[in-house]
Amino acid sequence: MKSYLILVILLIIKASTIFAADYSYSGSTGPAFWGNINETCIKGENQSPIDIPYDEFIKFNKPDNVEFYNVNNVEIENKGHSIQISKNLNAKLKIGDNEYNLLQFHFHTPSEHRINGNYHDVEAHFVFVDKEGKLSVIGVFYDVSDQQSKFFDPIVSNIPNKNEKKSIEFIELSSVLEDINLMNTTYNYFGSLTTPPCTEGVIWWVAHPVQPIGKDQYLKLRDTMGFNSRYVQVRKGFVNNNL
């Protein structure tokens, strides 16, 4: 009985450790301390996001194939730090012989990547995975505009309460690919997840043409998520050594 009690106490301590390890964007669980959650966040050498020097940004690259289809009955989740859409998605990337399927997409305010020190109001991350679990992410920038976004409309109209989920009937996902010029102008680099566990080996595609988002759409998204942008990481091998 005594050993059973000790086991229960140990489990409670373990559970509280896991709970404490939840990450945030300020204070003692903020980005500067993510190394306490996963070492890769502090020791990794190819961490994301980055400040992309313009000279590098204009050297475009693209996947071997990319397809985005409109989707029905997807799930939207308010994860506190982020708004994430998943399930019933239909988009794919081909990089060499590997096919990657769209697992989920979510948003960051302000943008995580910067271009020559400049940022944008929102960055969408479309997270793809292949059969072996390798990841590839397309980043798309949005700036506040007089023009409403058809893509964001069903998303900001259906934001659930914190830690809750909802269903969205229809998202015009195909428009995203058209908007970013069919990925003819994306900056391609090897990086990481921008949140713990900060896993490396992620093939990044940061799309160049910045898209419009309506003022009220932007403010609703921003004020739901708050500041959820990791600061840019120091990288080796860039032409501009200051970045």
Place this chain on the structure above:
Amino acid sequence: MKSYLILVILLIIKASTIFAADYSYSGSTGPAFWGNINETCIKGENQSPIDIPYDEFIKFNKPDNVEFYNVNNVEIENKGHSIQISKNLNAKLKIGDNEYNLLQFHFHTPSEHRINGNYHDVEAHFVFVDKEGKLSVIGVFYDVSDQQSKFFDPIVSNIPNKNEKKSIEFIELSSVLEDINLMNTTYNYFGSLTTPPCTEGVIWWVAHPVQPIGKDQYLKLRDTMGFNSRYVQVRKGFVNNNL
């Protein structure tokens, strides 16, 4: 002659060291490395900005007296990282027996302070100094809006080229004080400068009512300065231990 040459070489090395010590918002001179420029930035225990827990934010405080007057023929400087207005300013704070005069004001995009994890599009810093060189700063938040800002109008219309200055005929500075409810609702704390040398002992007043800035005014300011927001600092003594 030889010793003269050595002196010249040493001076060049010294000059390049000073140049290298210039701070930025990404890479090896970014906020994580400001401790290399001034130890206070990394070792200080009362660093700014902070993420203010809402519970703390609602405990308002105000200076003993505060006056803002409209100003003529002020100087605007594009410092690269920031747009700064100085000279011929006319505003004062009284804290106890000490009178502080407005030295300069400048802007950050996105906001440096956060309230319960939420940020705003722009934060203006009105930097006051007393006779002994002690500093007090009023922070004012701005959010993108359909409404243009009369205060920002002459500023965004007169942004000089990088590292250049211009004169601005008139700024409606008195409106700022009215907009922020005569400082009846500001969060008061002891912090630091948010840029190197990160000097502590700064009396902060973060104003509560968020002000409007026009979309185009905001985008012009943001894209001129780029991302110039230090990440929030870990502070002791807050009710919310996660902040």
